[in-house]
Amino acid sequence: MTRTMRRGLLLLVAIVVVLVMGVVYYALDPSSSGFFPKCAFLEFTGYKCPGCGSQRAIHALLNGDVVAAFKYNALLLISIPWIAICLYAESQRVRNPKLYLRLNSQLLIWLFLIMVLLWWVLRNIFNW
Amino acid sequence: MQYWINHKGVQSGPVDLDALKEMGLTSAAYVWHEGLSDWVKITQLPELQGLYEMVGEPIPEPQAVTTGTPIEEITQGTPIEETTQAQIGSPLQPQYGEEPLIDEPCPSTNLVWAIVATVLCCVPFGIVAIVYANKVTKLYKAGDLYGAKSASETSMWWTIAAIVVGVVWRPLLYTLICA
Structure with a gap:
């Protein structure tokens, strides 16, 4: 199997998985269904992790309720543009190495890291 | 003085000048020591002159401002025209900054x-x-x-x-x- 074929197959699998997950998270509400995994960090420590509420946020987002999604997990909403930019950068890594370095600059990564840590601390203090 | 070496993407050092000379590096290697703002090609270090065929201008000493006055001009009594190394420039001197040191693209940060x-x-x-x-x-x-x-x-x-x-x-x- 050639490199391009393997990449294409991987992409296809990824798209199928994302679509199936999308349908599941659209149809079922994680706050009332027992089907979804609960946060291990929250159960063990009693503290919320940066990702807590993201399943409910995705369900709300897929049903068009952006405000509710933001309330469940603000970090998830803020991360979506970052993820889009990073995915684009990843696709341009070999073709445009300069752009890749600029989008993966230490400053931007630090910014994201500080944002995550702040979010983690603040949401446990203010119960966001 | 201690030297750090970057040879084909692999870093090593610090070593002293004698050890550096004995490493048998090719002219593709880059070297850095305290006082330099960035890596320089090994061929540009004045202290290694003779070991490598000099490519481009040797890097200037920190305090040295070289004068580029031809001898005839001195004998003719014209005022000495000062030209700094930076003004002369060198087309072979690699440009740094945004340009990565390695030819290969950056590994995925994931x-x-x-x-x-x-x-x-x-x-x-x-x-x-x-x-x-x-x-x-x-x-x-x-x-x-x-x-x-x-x-x-x-x-x-x-x-x-x-x-x-x-x-x-x-x-x-x-x-x-x-x-």
Whole structure:
């Protein structure tokens, strides 16, 4: 199997998985269904992790309720543009190495890291 | 003086001048010592003159401002025209800054997956993955391709750990218990 074929197959699998997950998270509400995994960090420590509420946020987002999604997990909403930019950068890594370095600059990564840590601390203090 | 070496993306050092001379580096190597603002080609170090065929201008001594007055002009009594090394310039001198030291593109920082794992998985392992993504860029910019590649892999492993511990194992466990 050639490199391009393997990449294409991987992409296809990824798209199928994302679509199936999308349908599941659209149809079922994680706050009332027992089907979804609960946060291990929250159960063990009693503290919320940066990702807590993201399943409910995705369900709300897929049903068009952006405000509710933001309330469940603000970090998830803020991360979506970052993820889009990073995915684009990843696709341009070999073709445009300069752009890749600029989008993966230490400053931007630090910014994201500080944002995550702040979010983690603040949401446990203010119960966001 | 201590020298650091970057040869084909592999960093080593510090070594002293004698050890550096005995390393048998090719002219493709870059060297740095205290006082230099960036890596220079090994062929540009004045103290290694003779060992390598000099390519481009030797780097100027920190305090030296060379004069470029031809001898005839002095004999004719014209005032000495000062020309700095920077003004002369050298087309062969490599330009740094945005330009990476290594020909190969930067190894993947795996930042996307680190972010996805941080936001979606229940264990904070994704945060460690982000730290390693940052290391990839840092090491690559310093010319350490080997270090960047290993940081890239470490970042991916933390992401995988976050996904396995945070998402995969619980449904698996439930399935095993219920079955």
